Amino acid sequence: MKRLKKWYWRRRTVQILALVLFFYLLLGTSQGNTMFLPQDLFFRLDPLAGSAAMVASRSFIVPMLLGMAVLLLAVATGRSWCGWLCPLGTALDWTPSRRQRDSDVPKASQLRRVKEVFFLIILIAAAFGSLTLIILDPITLLVRSASSVVLPVLSLFVTSAETWLYQFSFIQPVVGWFDGLVRNTLITDNSFYLPNLTVAAIFIGVLALNAIRSRFWCRYLCPLGGLLGLLSKMTRLKHQVDHGACISCRRCARICPTGAIEAEKQFHANPTECITCLDCVDVCPKNAVSFRWKSGLPELQRYEPSRRQLLASLGTAVIVAPLLHFTAGVDRKESLLVRPPGSSEKLLTSRCIRCGLCLKVCPTGGLQPSQSTTVWENLWTPALVSRVGHCDYSCNACGQICPTGAIPDLTLAEKRRTVMGLASIDEKRCIPFAEGRDCIVCEEMCPVPGKAIVLEKKTFVNSEGKKTSVLLPRVRPHSCIGCGICEHYCPVRGESAIRVFPSAHSLNGGGGQRRRGQST
Amino acid sequence: MHISRREFIRRLAVISFATALAGKLLAFLGCSLVEKGELTPSTLKPSPEAVPLAPPAAIPALPLPTAPTPPSVVASPDTYLAVVRGNNPSDMVETAIKALGGIERFVKPGDDVIIKPNICVAYHSYEYAATTNPEVVGTIVKLCVGAGARRVRVMDQPFGGTPEQAYVRSGIDAAVKSAGGTMEVMSRVKFRDTPIPDGKDITRWQVYGDVLEADVLIDVPIAKHHSLARLTLGMKNLMGVILNRGQFHSNLGQRIADLTSLLKPDLTIVDGVRILMNHGPSGGDLNDVKLANTIIASRDIVAADAYAATLFGLTGEDIPAIRAGAQMGLGTADLKSVKIEELVV
Numbered sequence: 001m002k003r004l005k006k007w008y009w010r011r012r013t014v015q016i017l018a019l020v021l022f023f024y025l026l027l028g029t030s031q032g033n034t035m036f037l038p039q040d041l042f043f044r045l046d047p048l049a050g051s052a053a054m055v056a057s058r059s060f061i062v063p064m065l066l067g068m069a070v071l072l073l074a075v076a077t078g079r080s081w082c083g084w085l086c087p088l089g090t091a092l093d094w095t096p097s098r099r100q101r102d103s104d105v106p107k108a109s110q111l112r113r114v115k116e117v118f119f120l121i122i123l124i125a126a127a128f129g130s131l132t133l134i135i136l137d138p139i140t141l142l143v144r145s146a147s148s149v150v151l152p153v154l155s156l157f158v159t160s161a162e163t164w165l166y167q168f169s170f171i172q173p174v175v176g177w178f179d180g181l182v183r184n185t186l187i188t189d190n191s192f193y194l195p196n197l198t199v200a201a202i203f204i205g206v207l208a209l210n211a212i213r214s215r216f217w218c219r220y221l222c223p224l225g226g227l228l229g230l231l232s233k234m235t236r237l238k239h240q241v242d243h244g245a246c247i248s249c250r251r252c253a254r255i256c257p258t259g260a261i262e263a264e265k266q267f268h269a270n271p272t273e274c275i276t277c278l279d280c281v282d283v284c285p286k287n288a289v290s291f292r293w294k295s296g297l298p299e300l301q302r303y304e305p306s307r308r309q310l311l312a313s314l315g316t317a318v319i320v321a322p323l324l325h326f327t328a329g330v331d332r333k334e335s336l337l338v339r340p341p342g343s344s345e346k347l348l349t350s351r352c353i354r355c356g357l358c359l360k361v362c363p364t365g366g367l368q369p370s371q372s373t374t375v376w377e378n379l380w381t382p383a384l385v386s387r388v389g390h391c392d393y394s395c396n397a398c399g400q401i402c403p404t405g406a407i408p409d410l411t412l413a414e415k416r417r418t419v420m421g422l423a424s425i426d427e428k429r430c431i432p433f434a435e436g437r438d439c440i441v442c443e444e445m446c447p448v449p450g451k452a453i454v455l456e457k458k459t460f461v462n463s464e465g466k467k468t469s470v471l472l473p474r475v476r477p478h479s480c481i482g483c484g485i486c487e488h489y490c491p492v493r494g495e496s497a498i499r500v501f502p503s504a505h506s507l508n509g510g511g512g513q514r515r516r517g518q519s520t
Numbered sequence: 521m522h523i524s525r526r527e528f529i530r531r532l533a534v535i536s537f538a539t540a541l542a543g544k545l546l547a548f549l550g551c552s553l554v555e556k557g558e559l560t561p562s563t564l565k566p567s568p569e570a571v572p573l574a575p576p577a578a579i580p581a582l583p584l585p586t587a588p589t590p591p592s593v594v595a596s597p598d599t600y601l602a603v604v605r606g607n608n609p610s611d612m613v614e615t616a617i618k619a620l621g622g623i624e625r626f627v628k629p630g631d632d633v634i635i636k637p638n639i640c641v642a643y644h645s646y647e648y649a650a651t652t653n654p655e656v657v658g659t660i661v662k663l664c665v666g667a668g669a670r671r672v673r674v675m676d677q678p679f680g681g682t683p684e685q686a687y688v689r690s691g692i693d694a695a696v697k698s699a700g701g702t703m704e705v706m707s708r709v710k711f712r713d714t715p716i717p718d719g720k721d722i723t724r725w726q727v728y729g730d731v732l733e734a735d736v737l738i739d740v741p742i743a744k745h746h747s748l749a750r751l752t753l754g755m756k757n758l759m760g761v762i763l764n765r766g767q768f769h770s771n772l773g774q775r776i777a778d779l780t781s782l783l784k785p786d787l788t789i790v791d792g793v794r795i796l797m798n799h800g801p802s803g804g805d806l807n808d809v810k811l812a813n814t815i816i817a818s819r820d821i822v823a824a825d826a827y828a829a830t831l832f833g834l835t836g837e838d839i840p841a842i843r844a845g846a847q848m849g850l851g852t853a854d855l856k857s858v859k860i861e862e863l864v865v
Contacts, residue, residue, distance in 0.1 A: 394680065449803065
């Protein structure tokens with residue numbers, strides 16, 4: 001008689017609800033969209049991202065203190081976050097994985113300490129001021145991959161399909177209706193930025209590891225799992241086996257998604273590895289497995305990771321953190337990346353958790369994860385790639401959504417005065433300079449009242465000997481805010497003839513304020 | 521539960537030590553408390569966020585004639601070009617259309633109407649004269665709905681800001697919806713490669729399919745300064761329905777005329793209530809805005825543009841697009857040769 005898999009269905013329901021909430025919040029992360037919950041809720045709940053950001057920035061980030069709730073959850077119920085709520089965990093549960101055979105019923109191995117070591121390295125590196133390794137946090141991994149890879153690729157497919165289907169007049173109203181439904185929520189006009197293939201590689205890699213073992217990521221690599229696992233040693237919810245009833249059929253060990261059940265220890269579940277999925281309770285033919293609340297103070301168990309491992313983590317972090325500062329001979333201040341308005345290299349280093357929310361919210365798709373070869377410590381922090389998307393003059397969403405304040409929350413009026421860089425014209429390629437033809441698109445697009453680009457009329461004799469005139473653009477450095485709309489719309493093919501570079505103004509703590517009417 | 525005294529003391533010591541250590545650690549980390557403080561339920565704020573308007577101090581206005589035109593004079597079916605001045609944009613638009621013979625001349629019951637105003641940016645509210653006056657657009661929608669149109673859609677492709685944002689900040693979204701029309705976001709999917717048979721400089725371009733298929737196209741530009749075209753008026757406003765506008769800027773005057781030859785709007789109503797004298801098309805400085813309090817309407821887009829040019833002290837000859845359009849026979853720029861009705865409400 002097959003017993004009703006009650007825990008299976010309960011857990012699946014909770015997992016689905018959590019995942020639906022996660023996607024609902026993610027898709028609702030768009031400019032101007034107010035929702036009943038904060039769109040960065042999962043980051044506020046993430047204790048790893050929160051603590052790393054707070055340590056690195058030496059400040060309290062109040063909304064992220066919500067992460068303590070998840071820590072308390074781990075102390076009380078073990079790694080139930082991993083088994084019931086974590087969206088990446090849910091995704092991995094549904095990713096095809098290798099079934100465990102009887103012969104290779106897994107045991108807890110030394111490899112499992114890797115995730116705890118990752119966690120320690122992240123915290124210690126953060127204490128030294130480097131947050132790069134937070135890219136291993138599962139929530140940032142998921143949101144970043146969704147924002148920079150999955151959703152843009154999805155948009156590409158859907159838009160291509162729609163365009164093709166729109167040819168057939170009988171189906172046009174349906175296509176139009178569907179497009180109205182999904183555009184700017186699920187799909188955008190923003191295209192996939194090719195360098196983000198590295199982001200895709202990590203994400204696909206994590207999913208692909210499931211082919212080796214189910215929930216490979218959760219077992220060996222996830223630093224959040226490492227943190228929660230360490231706290232789970234104190235869990236009040238204890239896995240118990242009735243040894244009188246147990247017939248050593250090994251079904252529980254085989255079905256365990258993280259291989260937490262140790263056959264040689266009378267099928268006892270290691271609390272550091274157990275994600276309290278309760279599948280073992282359902283599958284046991286003799287109802288010998290149960291989880292019971294144990295009262296009393298948490299027991300102080302044998303310390304793990306061992307002192308040796310702790311020192312090894314410390315040593316690794318000490319080596320890793322300065323390495324990430326490695327700038328290949330180029331002065332760190334001379335970064336060629338244009339940063340979001342009000343942000344700076346310093347703010348990003350100490351606060352950016354690479355969550356990818358700003359990438360998602362940017363309406364033009366201009367913010368992309370940076371992969372500067374000279375400065376690794378800010379890997380995958382947001383940079384403005386103007387050719388892909390400019391910084392819109394009517395938008396201040398990135399500062400509003402940033403959960404840690406790496407991008408300051410500026411009002412629209414403040415943001416319009418904040419300098420991100422300076423535009424510079426390449427006269428060898430700019431059409432009026434190079435070809436003597438009028439263009440003026442950069443001046444036309446410039447949003448600054450009073451224009452940061454002026455046109456100067458120049459008369460000359462053209463190749464046919466005729467006296468003619470052309471309007472030459474010139475940037476006014478004291479008015480330009482570096483938004484990049486000129487670079488974005490410049491009709492010159494390939495690299496734009498007008499480009500935005502960080503200026504001394506923008507590099508000094510992110511944003512000076514221009515005085516209106518100040519002449520060049 | 522029972523623990524020994526020794527065990528109890530041991531645990532107490534550990535907890536006290538841990539608390540003390542935690543306190544020291546917090547002090548070491550420094551206290552920049554509440555850097556990211558607000559625990560507001562939503563992190564994203566509604567947009568458009570209100571940008572405070574500077575009071576429009578002393579915007580020069582054209583002097584109005586003292587006496588309004590009696591209504592009996594207004595309905596004159598031969599009017600080629602109607603110019604209405606006044607303080608109420610709604611009344612001005614209604615009067616202008618009545619002067620041309622009424623909306624029934626342009627919109628038949630069951631028609632699919634597309635109204636193309638200028639909503640080029642989401643940066644400023646309509647007082648900055650970068651986008652068409654919402655009352656003007658709303659009144660046209662109301663008239664079309666009243667004439668029995670099957671649907672009345674209003675659309676544009678802003679180059680600054682998202683369409684949704686631009687529609688709201690310009691005030692046009694609210695005006696259109698209350699008049700019974702719908703705002704449409706121009707989806708990438710609906711643009712198609714279209715031949716321009718009469719084109720002199722360009723023979724094909726990517727154009728929004730629905731505009732080509734609509735029964736009625738009403739062009740509602742706002743008169744603004746433009747560095748290359750000199751002014752952006754009715755003909756230039758049609759650029760909102762094409763893609764690759766950056767590439768369009770070579771030989772701009774002729775190309776604008778070519779595009780007009782393809783689209784041939786049924787009615788052009790130039791919003792001259794506020795006009796942008798400099799730093800167009802996006803504006804942003806109230807010092808560049810002039811209250812001209814004028815509405816210009818005509819079937820002839822070239823004539824409407826030619827008259828609108830006079831608001832800036834220019835003539836049709838000064839504007840390359842108007843010259844090209846007149847040359848192609850799309851209309852006339854010679855204002856002396858046509859019946860102009862100048863009215864005041």
